Amino acid sequence: MFKATLLLLCSALCFLNGIDSQEMPGYDWKVIIGSCTAVCGSNGVKPSMVVCQNTRTAASADLSLCSKEKMPASPPLLPCNRKPCPGEWVIGNYGPCSDVCNGVQSRDVYCRQLQENDRGMIPVPDDECTDSAKPSTQQSCGESCIAPKFYRHEIEPPSSPIPRQNIVCYVGEETTYIHPGYTLTIDAVFEEGYPTPNVMWTLPDGTTVVAGGDGDFDDDDRRRIHMSKNGSLVVHDIRQSDEGTYVAIGENVAGTDRAQTKVVIVELPVFNTEIPPSVTTVHAGNRLLIRAELMKTHASDVTFVWTTATGVVLRRGKSSGKFSVLTNGTLAIDDVQEGEAGTYGVVARTLGGTSRASTQVVVIDYE
Missing domain, CATH: 2.60.40.10 (Immunoglobulins)
Structure with missing residues (x-):
């Protein structure tokens, strides 16, 4: 009688407010199953919960709006994704380079997998790591060597x-x-x-x-x-x-x-004290040879330059009139005459420096 009276009253209120009684919300219990707690292994479960829902909108509602007498019992946890987990790669750090150039660095790479009943990770054969290719265990290091x-x-x-x-x-x-x-x-x-x-x-x-x-x-x-x-x-x-x-x-x-x-050790050229002599005597009309000799030097480095008493300057291998300097540095004078007497100077030039020497030529006339 009370429920009938309440329904009549509600219908009357809905009519006065322009609301169709069929649109009035109802509430009922709903069991919601959650996602699995693991993607693999032996402990995955789907949790569940009982909620009060608006039967028209499926929106959650306060538990007091649903009948306590009709509230269902919570279902047991449902096992899910109970399968072996795939292996995973464990990658170590690279060690030192094997050489300063064109060397190699190495590192440890191995596959590990979760044990049954989730008792921890253990190493397993590489073919158990199926999700990706095995990472490289070596890499080049060091610069390129150059001879x-x-x-x-x-x-x-x-x-x-x-x-x-x-x-x-x-x-x-x-x-x-x-x-x-x-x-x-x-x-x-x-x-x-x-x-x-x-x-x-x-x-x-x-x-x-x-x-x-x-x-x-x-x-x-x-x-x-x-x-x-x-x-x-x-x-x-x-x-x-x-x-x-x-x-x-x-x-x-x-x-x-x-x-x-x-x-090459070079030294200042030093003339032999006797060659040329301090005085050279020659008979008029003869050929005179005046040698120049260094005590110690590299012969290929020596240049001799002679200056005659008349002022003629000659180098080794050159000639002027009756005067000539031979390849060994000797001064030659053909048909010597009294007017060619006097001082003859010679300069020796080497990479070690320069030295000078002279000789006094005395011409003796035949009588």
Whole structure:
């Protein structure tokens, strides 16, 4: 009776407010099943819950609007996605490079998989990791190696005397000239080479000089000759016994290069005290030969220039009238006459410097 009266009252109110009684909301219980809690393994379940819903809009409503008597019991958890999990890749860090150039770095890569009943991860064969290809276990490292190549400095041969001073040259120059007693530095410079090449020197007498060592020298040479940190060879107080060919060898893992320079010790030319003599006597009408001789020099470097008593200047291999200078530097005078007596001077020029000498020519007339 009460429910009937309530329905009549509601119908009347709906009629007065212009609302169709069929549009009035109703409420009922709804069981909602959730998503699975795991994508694989042995513990996946679908949780559920009971809600009160508007039967017309399916919107959730306050539980008090649904009949408690009709509320269903919560369903049990439903198992889901109960299948073995695929393996996954475990990627370690790359180790050190195996070499300074063209090397290889390695790392550990393995497959692991969740155990049954979710008891933790264990390593498994690589074919269990099916979701992706196995990552690389190696990669290239280090720069490209380059074989050493010495810088070779081409210079013109000197045409004037060598200055009396310390000399710095490059290995690879054909010839280096220096006065005795000075310091010679032969630089070993590379155009290219990676990693930095090691340098070793071989001296004219066959002695080897390496980095960190002074060679198989006696005590005197050990003080005079050494290799600097940059690979240059330094020879202090250079002397005639140091003359010869110096060879530098550059080496790294990519190859070897060799370069050399010939060292010539030049000295101030000194005339033989007896040649030419201080006085030269000749009979008129004869041919006179006045020799010029140096005590010590490299013959190919000597230039003799004669000046006659009459002022004629002649070089080796040249002639003027009855005067000529032979290839060995000797002055020749044909058919000497009294008017050609006097002082004859000679200048010797070498890369070591210049020296002068003279002789007094006395012409004896036949009577």
